[in-house]
Amino acid sequence: MTANSALLVVAAALIDPDGRILLQQRPPGTSMAGLWEFPGGKVEPGETPEAALVRELEEELGIATHASCLAPACFASEPIGDRHLLLLLYVCRKWQGVAQARHATALTWVRPAQMYGMQMPPADLPLIGLLEALL
Template sequence: MTSTPLVADGDRPREGGADRAVVDVAVGVLIRPDGRFLVTSRPEGKVYAGYWEFPGGKLEAGETVEQALRRELHEELGIAIGAAEPWKVELVDYPHALVRLNFCKVFDWTGELQMREAQSFAWQGLPLDVGPVLPGTVPVLGWLAAERGFEGATFSVA
């Protein structure tokens, strides 16, 4: 994890001041055998509604990242995942919260995708065909690009 957080919308004031607690979030990077990965839109009524991201959600008290990811992907998408491989951690300073994103790669799941929060989904390659992208998603696109030999590729929020 980088020691300096990624600052999203730095021109906007931060809620809660300088001593905000870190919110841990489990994030699933679901990758099909053809290399395409799943992104979902944030539902209406949530911060950054309409922005695209990798699915997941907050850890509840006592949960591990993998337990939270299993629960969240079942609640949001109606799927059961196999192994969740811990991958990267990124700290993101959003105006509404300081968030530690715990990214896991997932290659195995069962069930048909059901958008239980009325969000949209898309299987994507690089570059994405959807947007805007949530700021915390941008580093992941760079990591995926580097793994796939697209060194120097850049991605933006809008």
């Protein structure tokens, strides 16, 4: 794997006061349409992972947070075609605003144990157990 073949993606496990995590459903016409995932996206050139996640949360959900509110939790590594996905998952418990599905088909708040029964991208699946242990 070369650096150019690696795809660096950041995602957030937004945790509400009841210990539920926000998932969004991928819209039709996208790869893995209909699957439930953690909100986030690609890290752009010159961006830190934390800055990318703050930007993505504002773009995708209309919420504001700060890099200091993002706690690194775990990561996933998954081949995707001729590239390799490296997904960095952060936990976030503090943000401003109410999450809205700006790009996703739907949003849902679930407990980690409920995620096992949901259709999620392969890279997200190994993260469920780690989140369950954290909460």
